[in-house]
Amino acid sequence: MAAMGGNQRQMMEDAAEDKFPEGLRVLAVDNDRVCLKVLEVLLRHCKYQPTMVMDAKTALKMLRAGKEQFDLVLTDVRMPDMDGFKLLELIGLEMDLPVIMLSVDCDKKAVMKGINHGACDYLMKPVHTNELKNIWQHVESRRRSQAISHMGRDNDDDQRVHPGTLAKNKDSKRKSNEKDSSNENKESTHASTTHKNTRVKWTTDLHNKFLEAINQIGLDKVAPNKILELMNVDCLTRHNIASHLQKYRLYLNRVKPNSLGDASERQNSSMDNQRNFMHNHEHERWHVSSCGIPSWSPNYFGATSQLGQLTDSQSSLCMGSLIHGGRMSRYLVPHTPDVRRFAGSEDPPISLDNGILDDIMLDEFSTYSSGTSYVDSMRGKLMETSKGKSPSNLRSYFTNTPSGRGSSAPTNDIGSTSKTETNMVNSGRTISTGSNLQTDSFVTLTPMPGGGDAAGILPVQESMVNQQEPSDLLNGINAFPSDDITNLLNNDFIGEDAVMDG
DNA sequence: GTCATAATAT
DNA sequence: GATATTATGA
Numbered sequence: 001m002a003a004m005g006g007n008q009r010q011m012m013e014d015a016a017e018d019k020f021p022e023g024l025r026v027l028a029v030d031n032d033r034v035c036l037k038v039l040e041v042l043l044r045h046c047k048y049q050p051t052m053v054m055d056a057k058t059a060l061k062m063l064r065a066g067k068e069q070f071d072l073v074l075t076d077v078r079m080p081d082m083d084g085f086k087l088l089e090l091i092g093l094e095m096d097l098p099v100i101m102l103s104v105d106c107d108k109k110a111v112m113k114g115i116n117h118g119a120c121d122y123l124m125k126p127v128h129t130n131e132l133k134n135i136w137q138h139v140e141s142r143r144r145s146q147a148i149s150h151m152g153r154d155n156d157d158d159q160r161v162h163p164g165t166l167a168k169n170k171d172s173k174r175k176s177n178e179k180d181s182s183n184e185n186k187e188s189t190h191a192s193t194t195h196k197n198t199r200v201k202w203t204t205d206l207h208n209k210f211l212e213a214i215n216q217i218g219l220d221k222v223a224p225n226k227i228l229e230l231m232n233v234d235c236l237t238r239h240n241i242a243s244h245l246q247k248y249r250l251y252l253n254r255v256k257p258n259s260l261g262d263a264s265e266r267q268n269s270s271m272d273n274q275r276n277f278m279h280n281h282e283h284e285r286w287h288v289s290s291c292g293i294p295s296w297s298p299n300y301f302g303a304t305s306q307l308g309q310l311t312d313s314q315s316s317l318c319m320g321s322l323i324h325g326g327r328m329s330r331y332l333v334p335h336t337p338d339v340r341r342f343a344g345s346e347d348p349p350i351s352l353d354n355g356i357l358d359d360i361m362l363d364e365f366s367t368y369s370s371g372t373s374y375v376d377s378m379r380g381k382l383m384e385t386s387k388g389k390s391p392s393n394l395r396s397y398f399t400n401t402p403s404g405r406g407s408s409a410p411t412n413d414i415g416s417t418s419k420t421e422t423n424m425v426n427s428g429r430t431i432s433t434g435s436n437l438q439t440d441s442f443v444t445l446t447p448m449p450g451g452g453d454a455a456g457i458l459p460v461q462e463s464m465v466n467q468q469e470p471s472d473l474l475n476g477i478n479a480f481p482s483d484d485i486t487n488l489l490n491n492d493f494i495g496e497d498a499v500m501d502g
Numbered sequence: 503g504t505c506a507t508a509a510t511a512t
Numbered sequence: 513g514a515t516a517t518t519a520t521g522a
Contacts, residue, residue: 199510199511199517199518199519200518200519201517201518202517202518223503223504224503224504225503238503239518239519239520240518240519242503242504242505242519243517243518243519243520244517244518245503245504246504246505246506246518247516247517247518249504
């Protein structure tokens with residue numbers, strides 16, 4: 001690594017001298033035909049090789065296609081289909097290319113926005129030849145910094161550079177794939193448009209699409225390629241899906257381990273339950289879960305982050321209700337996006353007329369609020385917790401993932417883990433009762449292996465959730481104390497007839 | 503297509 | 513440092 005010094009540097013310099021500024025390949029994007037023409041003339045005048053495009057989407061397509069290699073992108077800020085900032089952002093995400101913004105607007109904010117989004121320069125229109133003469137420097141300096149960053153690495157012969165601003169590429173150990181991409185790169189000395197292997201962030205939207213696809217296919221027939229097809233999302237690969245699917249399955253296994261009891265029997269009875277449930281709770285089943293909150297963490301499939309995402313006021317609303325001996329339904333209120341409606345009111349409307357679910361629920365809660373010894377003891381613990389003891393040990397029961405550092409065999413843990421989880425459900429619930437938990441500890445409540453996970457699995461279509469009546473949501477959520485209910489909820493995803501409404 | 507595990511992010 | 517998430521390779 002350190003052995004590189006002179007030689008490579010010299011080569012870089014040579015390359016730079018050979019190629020810049022002449023022949024710099026510039027992709028210019030502007031929806032204004034006249035501006036574009038002027039720009040083209042100027043660029044040619046500067047001995048660059050301009051390619052002119054009138055809209056950002058086309059530009060992006062060209063860049064993604066990679067047929068032509070570009071060294072730099074010049075883009076207008078204001079464009080109808082996709083503005084320059086968006087284009088800038090996407091380029092930053094997917095490839096390493098210097099982007100220069102063009103605008104008639106010399107507003108400081110706009111400039112800052114451009115720079116913050118990763119633009120390497122911001123030029124005012126009309127652009128002058130002198131300014132264009134210098135743009136090659138951005139390419140050169142970027143190239144240098146790339147080379148330097150490569151010098152710090154062993155034998156890493158590809159052209160990838162720093163992580164992008166919005167997504168980081170992993171560019172360390174790459175094996176067979178690496179060869180492929182470096183071969184591609186050899187087609188041209190300009191590697192600028194090489195795509196980064198971005199790390200996919202599974203946002204709620206993405207996950208919803210994923211679930212939607214699974215629902216369409218049926219969990220038993222599901223396969224990465226099919227999902228990929230149905231999801232129809234650019235930039236996603238089969239591998240991305242496979243990885244996510246793997247995680248999803250692990251999750252399902254964890255919350256509904258087949259190791260407990262007779263799997264087929266369980267399945268059948270749950271299916272019956274499911275039908276009943278679907279009949280009575282046609283809406284709840286899909287709405288229980290999703291909060292429509294953009295980022296799911298730490299337990300994506302469990303609803304863990306839902307409370308984690310709550311604002312302070314929402315959290316305190318939870319606490320308030322709980323502390324006052326409220327029923328479960330109350331503290332669940334904040335799970336819904338509709339909580340804001342209640343933020344200022346004492347009692348959200350709660351209806352509990354959902355037959356079996358509510359009976360179960362009421363049973364559960366009457367027991368728990370009337371103070372059995374078990375509950376009392378747990379409450380005691382709770383109070384300790386709320387006095388500052390970290391409940392993280394409890395949390396681990398809920399957030400426990402079978403994969404530590406990838407080395408453990410997930411399936412081995414499942415049986416025992418989930419059993420523990422099940423046992424912990426009550427304590428989890430109790431915890432929530434009395435303490436003024438921090439959001440973090442609160443989070444532990446939701447992913448109960450029972451309905452909690454059902455809630456987690458169900459993250460579908462936030463819009464639906466948003467429209468949902470709080471009472472519906474509550475009824476759905478309230479289902480989770482019951483194991484049976486839990487099963488049937490889980491079966492919404494497992495059964496073939498799990499169809500998402502809407 | 504699935505799984506185990508490595509790499510990376512939090 | 514532990515854990516979660518995602519990528520990768522078999």
